[in-house]
Amino acid sequence: MRHLLSTKDLSREAAIEILDIAEDMADVQQREVKKLPTLRGKTVVNLFFEDSTRTRISFEAAAKRLSADVINFSAKGSSVSKGESLKDTAQTLAAIGADGVVIRHGASGAPAVLAASGWIDAGIINAGDGTHEHPTQALLDAFTIRRRLHPGASRGRDLDGVTVTIVGDILHSRVARSNVWLLSTLGASVHLVAPPTLVPVHTTAWPATIGYDLDAAIDAAPDVVMMLRIQAERMNAAFFPSSREYSRTWGLDDDRFRRLAPSSIVMHPGPMNRGLEISSAAADSAQSTVLEQVANGVSVRMAALYVLLSGEREVAR
Amino acid sequence: MTSSTPSERTLITGATLADGRRTDLLLENGRITETGSGLSSAGAAVVDADGLLALPGLVDLHTHLREPGYEQSETVLTGSRAAAAGGFTSIFAMANTSPVADTAGVVEQVLSLGEQAAYATVRPIGAVTVGLAGEKLAELGAMAASRAQVRVFSDDGFCVSDPLLMRRALEYVKGFDGVIAQHAQEPRLTVGAQMNEGALSGELGLTGWPAVAEESIIARDVLLAEHVGSRLHICHVSTAGSVDVIRWAKARGINVTAEVTPHHLLLTEELVASYDARYKVNPPLRRREDVEALRAALADGTIDIVATDHAPHPVEAKDCEWDAAANGMVGLESALSVVHASVVANGLLDWNDVARVLSGAPAQIGRLAGHSSVLEVGAIADIVLYDPNASREFSTQNLAGKGVNSPYLAMTLPGRVEATFRHGYATVLGGELVAAEQVARAASVLSGASA
Numbered sequence: 072m073r074h075l076l077s078t079k080d081l082s083r084e085a086a087i088e089i090l091d092i093a094e095d096m097a098d099v100q101q102r103e104v105k106k107l108p109t110l111r112g113k114t115v116v117n118l119f120f121e122d123s124t125r126t127r128i129s130f131e132a133a134a135k136r137l138s139a140d141v142i143n144f145s146a147k148g149s150s151v152s153k154g155e156s157l158k159d160t161a162q163t164l165a166a167i168g169a170d171g172v173v174i175r176h177g178a179s180g181a182p183a184v185l186a187a188s189g190w191i192d193a194g195i196i197n198a199g200d201g202t203h204e205h206p207t208q209a210l211l212d213a214f215t216i217r218r219r220l221h222p223g224a225s226r227g228r229d230l231d232g233v234t235v236t237i238v239g240d241i242l243h244s245r246v247a248r249s250n251v252w253l254l255s256t257l258g259a260s261v262h263l264v265a266p267p268t269l270v271p272v273h274t275t276a277w278p279a280t281i282g283y284d285l286d287a288a289i290d291a292a293p294d295v296v297m298m299l300r301i302q303a304e305r306m307n308a309a310f311f312p313s314s315r316e317y318s319r320t321w322g323l324d325d326d327r328f329r330r331l332a333p334s335s336i337v338m339h340p341g342p343m344n345r346g347l348e349i350s351s352a353a354a355d356s357a358q359s360t361v362l363e364q365v366a367n368g369v370s371v372r373m374a375a376l377y378v379l380l381s382g383e384r385e386v387a388r
Numbered sequence: 389m390t391s392s393t394p395s396e397r398t399l400i401t402g403a404t405l406a407d408g409r410r411t412d413l414l415l416e417n418g419r420i421t422e423t424g425s426g427l428s429s430a431g432a433a434v435v436d437a438d439g440l441l442a443l444p445g446l447v448d449l450h451t452h453l454r455e456p457g458y459e460q461s462e463t464v465l466t467g468s469r470a471a472a473a474g475g476f477t478s479i480f481a482m483a484n485t486s487p488v489a490d491t492a493g494v495v496e497q498v499l500s501l502g503e504q505a506a507y508a509t510v511r512p513i514g515a516v517t518v519g520l521a522g523e524k525l526a527e528l529g530a531m532a533a534s535r536a537q538v539r540v541f542s543d544d545g546f547c548v549s550d551p552l553l554m555r556r557a558l559e560y561v562k563g564f565d566g567v568i569a570q571h572a573q574e575p576r577l578t579v580g581a582q583m584n585e586g587a588l589s590g591e592l593g594l595t596g597w598p599a600v601a602e603e604s605i606i607a608r609d610v611l612l613a614e615h616v617g618s619r620l621h622i623c624h625v626s627t628a629g630s631v632d633v634i635r636w637a638k639a640r641g642i643n644v645t646a647e648v649t650p651h652h653l654l655l656t657e658e659l660v661a662s663y664d665a666r667y668k669v670n671p672p673l674r675r676r677e678d679v680e681a682l683r684a685a686l687a688d689g690t691i692d693i694v695a696t697d698h699a700p701h702p703v704e705a706k707d708c709e710w711d712a713a714a715n716g717m718v719g720l721e722s723a724l725s726v727v728h729a730s731v732v733a734n735g736l737l738d739w740n741d742v743a744r745v746l747s748g749a750p751a752q753i754g755r756l757a758g759h760s761s762v763l764e765v766g767a768i769a770d771i772v773l774y775d776p777n778a779s780r781e782f783s784t785q786n787l788a789g790k791g792v793n794s795p796y797l798a799m800t801l802p803g804r805v806e807a808t809f810r811h812g813y814a815t816v817l818g819g820e821l822v823a824a825e826q827v828a829r830a831a832s833v834l835s836g837a838s839a
Contacts, residue, residue: 158707177711178710178711179710179711183663184665184709187662202594203592203593203594271589272590
């Protein structure tokens, strides 16, 4: 695999292989010395045109635990904020000798443009592009689900028969998109719940069902409920009347949380708006995987960097 | 084909007209002076047109020449050269320059630059509102009365979205037989819009440009035009729903005309999946169903003309991420081939229809004085010779303006412009542009002769 740009074009075999490599990486995290020499001498650049401390430090930890040299390039306060183009930034990184570029960008498709441009010969990992995709988030979510459902025996497993309900701003969510493609590729049934204003107008081709009623979705007893963050700017753009109405109708409050089966998992990609899309009781419960997701993020990103940069394993596409 | 120095007499031999008839054409002092077979070549430069179609010189009602203000993208000279390379002899220059063409001074400047370049007749389009800001009517009367004789007014790039301002503009231009060319785009429905809104925009995470944003403005404007009895032209129609609205309006007797671009006749939104900004254009590329509806509408006359929306940009405006890229494609050089590929090759239009939609009808809508849509004795000798049997892989070698932002690069397109004559002198000969000095000299000889 040359780049990791989306989950839409990831085959089931390739996805499972990445998840299995992530299991190996997770095992390493249990050791006293957490570091592998695999990417010694390789340079990974975290190229972040949008602020995201959580995602950046996760990739930074992953690269460092594989012994790569890590350069953090934040667009804010840099030449980029003075109008430097993506092309010039990419060519600069190529001149520095980057082997891998982890890119977070506000424009959908920016990683794909970088990968196809010829400006730089590095492996590209999409760390979130606009409202398009966030493939490593979906991989870490799938990894987390798999581990919860098959504790100690998750290697090689898919998600056949697993029911996943994703709730929130589907329209603007790269996390939702990457999860819809990946989870369905792995065999899960995906149901999306959102206000009608926050669903794309034509989703007939999506491998997911769509509803507007969270209570009905809860009563259907899904294995997984994934809550998405509501961005403050949506509230000002008339997508829904008020945050209180949103919370009342589409929030995982205490009552809805208690109606879930004890075995069902509550997920959130973070950062959470407690009291808006998720209550503290739900977020802090034993059913919540919020912190596991963070820990698993490092393992999955190690796997992604390994697959792209080690040059030893060729994952089928 | 013989290349030669410009001559006051040119004999085109053995050309096939749009209706299939074969004829020679003698061009003298800017006009066609003789037709028929076996015409004498005495004292004339001879152009062998055996196997070539002779069409009336093409007229583009929608060109962005960028000058004044954006000369890094295009100038009147380079844009006119692109026009000639595509077989155009007259082009209407959009008003979104800097300064905006919203005064008599600017439109006269553009007119003069066109006369100096002499590759094509350049007719400036005036802005509807001051600075294209959509707030206050520009001095439409002054532009109409200027030497540029402006008859087409447009805020293209922006929609005249204020209904009262649109009503006033439609009414006001009646005084001098003008027309408002509307860029139909409801601004509130297209905030941040990046591509056609549909299944693909949802998947790619690009903000949608919904068809209804175009259709609702067209519906409003045809009703306004009916109410005040004015002439309305709709720029670059792009959706099946817009076609339905215009068809309804025409059936009702409303005085509306409409254009479609070559790219909306050939390309679909699937190209956007590459995030290659060459395919970013406004209005955006639409679905296959829209393309089919636009082709059918051009064939049945619901859409009157093809206009290029030639929109050159410097390389850096496209060599970037999708959101940051500029809208627009160059289209003058490829227009005839793309029309050929999209509606002639499949039999929807014949060459007579092509002459109508790319020459006669746009000249009529733009009130282009002196234009003749038939190649007959006495007509102004604006002629394009086209080889309909040629085929070429389209490349930057085929582009003659400053912009290389063509969506057709590396595509195989049918046909080839072999020669273009404007007012009887060649601007393209043997498929190559005639040198600028030679064109300017021919134009000055001609104006000296007519003076």
